[in-house]
Amino acid sequence: MTVRALPTLDWDALTAEAARHLQALLRCDTINPPGNEYLAAAYLREQLLAEGIEPQLIEPAPGRVSLYARLPGTGAQRPLLLVSHTDVVPVERARWSADPFGGEIRDGFIYGRGAVDMKDMLALELTLFLHFARQARTTGQRLSRDLVLLAVADEEDGGALGMGWIVANMPDLLDAEYALNEGGGMGVELGGQRIYLCEMAQKGSIRVTLRAQGLPGHASIPHGNQAVAHLARAISRLTAGPLPMHVIPTVRRFITILADTQPRAQRAVLRQTLNPLLSEAVLARLPDPNLANALRALLHNTATPTLLRAGTALNVIPSEATVQVDCRIIPGTTPASLTAELRQRIPDPAIAIEAEPHSPGYEMQRTPLFDAIQHAIAQQEPRAVVAPYLFPAVSDSRYLAPRGITAYGFVPHQPEPGVPPVQSLAHGHDERISIANLTFGVRVLHDVIATLDKL
Ligand SMILES: [Zn+2]
Structure with a gap:
């Protein structure tokens, strides 16, 4: 030829x-x-x-x-x-x-x-x-x-x-x-190794609203069932750490190739990010937090609270508080499976989880x-x-x-x-x-x- x-x-x-x-x-x-x-x-x-x-x-x-x-x-x-x-x-x-x-x-x-x-x-x-x-x-x-x-x-x-x-x-x-x-x-x-990223997979997105319900009242006499407090605890739990890990073939290949370009010690460390038992511990110890955040996003569904809403007046305890959560999902995740992951993290029955699918990935x-x-x-x-x-x-x-x-x-x-x-x-x-x-x-x-x- x-x-x-x-x-x-x-x-x-x-x-x-x-x-x-x-x-x-x-x-x-x-x-x-x-x-x-x-x-x-x-x-x-x-x-x-x-x-x-x-x-x-x-x-x-x-x-x-x-x-x-x-x-x-x-x-x-x-x-x-x-x-x-x-x-x-x-x-x-x-x-x-x-x-x-x-x-x-x-x-x-x-x-x-x-x-x-x-x-x-x-x-x-x-x-x-x-x-x-x-x-x-x-x-x-x-x-x-x-x-x-x-x-x-x-x-x-x-x-x-x-x-x-x-x-x-x-x-x-x-x-x-x-x-x-x-x-x-x-x-x-x-x-010192250069890697060009060829996008072959894309995360999807789901728009989630967390809606907290509580009792209203006069702000001068606080009580134990406040929507804002429910919501604050929910956000705190949501952001405490990553959701469960999901490794798709593209990410497995990506991290393996990345690791293989590195000297022996770093190679072993990077490969362990694919191990569900060690991944988070390894990511938390990577010297470059940007790399850790980027890799973590490839291995998990993410749920980032962005838009908060509650209250109409300074002296009124609001009976409802909401946060919109920007969720990016690994391909294969459904609104139901994401909701289950979020519910696992936020067991509080005062919080409703509303998922609106946007793109499946x-x-x-x-x-x-x-x-x-x-x-x-x-x-x-x-x-x-x-x-x-x-x-x-x-x-x-x-x-x-x-x-x-x-x-x-x-x-x-x-x-x-x-x-x-x-x-x-x-x-x-x-x-x-x-x-x-x-x-x-x-x-x-x-x-x-x-x-x-x-x-
Ligand atoms: Zn663009």
Whole structure:
């Protein structure tokens, strides 16, 4: 078998193109709410039309525009979706050193809300979509599968006017074998070893309300059946330690790979985090509390109390007090099984536990898309490792998973000294991405698409 080498591409030109797209997209104020994603969609449409590609605009509500464009392949294989969202979260302008909607380049970084979540990925996907379109036009060389550029609205506010709407109303657009989306792709450093996280599973979420009932009364004569006190004790018990452990195959592989990259002593310690009898003791002793918290979230359902409500007047003992609890569940957990775990922790009959399912979570199989990602990373960083990863939050991929689409989260991003990790830049102040990371991204994603085409 002869393997044809990939043509050498002008990476500098592709990087410059991605940077130009990213700057233009960052200049679109698509804070959601209200969204105004039509601004980003209009830019994308203009770029596609200039190359002779007519995209489809989807506008379920005024201004809430998603964009869909298709580059036909030979049809030998089923399509690959390049997914992104065009909306962003709000900013605290006073805390930024740059205009969050200026697209400014400073010291090798592009600044703006969305620079890593996720207009960077959109700029990379647009650049490569156009690259493969030009390649088809000039050489007649087509990919074996259609490439679909899908830039949706409303991800940051739940997706009802973006991916959720498309799934419910235009599901045929999503006929695909694979999707690349956000949720992973970041490189992390552990003991000098670099590991790239490939999101192949996603936690679900359930919104829980704890409702405490007690007796009312005058605050000047306190009694022993106060709703607020019931609730306080419940919150205290809930946050005293993790819920029961659930290890899914993706997390077992992730932690095993992580451990295997480490020297013997650390390897043994990390592997013990998978042992239900020792896990918590080991996590509690890890020198890096951030790593411990991150690993703990992969091994347990989490229940984080956030919104509290009680009382109408200072001198009235309220008869009801509630807390909303943000629960993130390991795939396989049901509202009933989560409620049972919470009830075990909070036996107080004065507390009602109300669970409202939101997303069940999912776990994907290893497929040739993983091999393509591994190959692409090896080309750039032969010593780095790619590990399957459970994303502890939700993304639009939760709409794709039930449709049988293999959706991985992989936005290639190298860690850089002196720069906060991408996980804290997203939704943070001075969100930015280096030009060097755009080069890395365009090279890796190009290789993923080209390699997948041969598998
Ligand atoms: Zn995002």
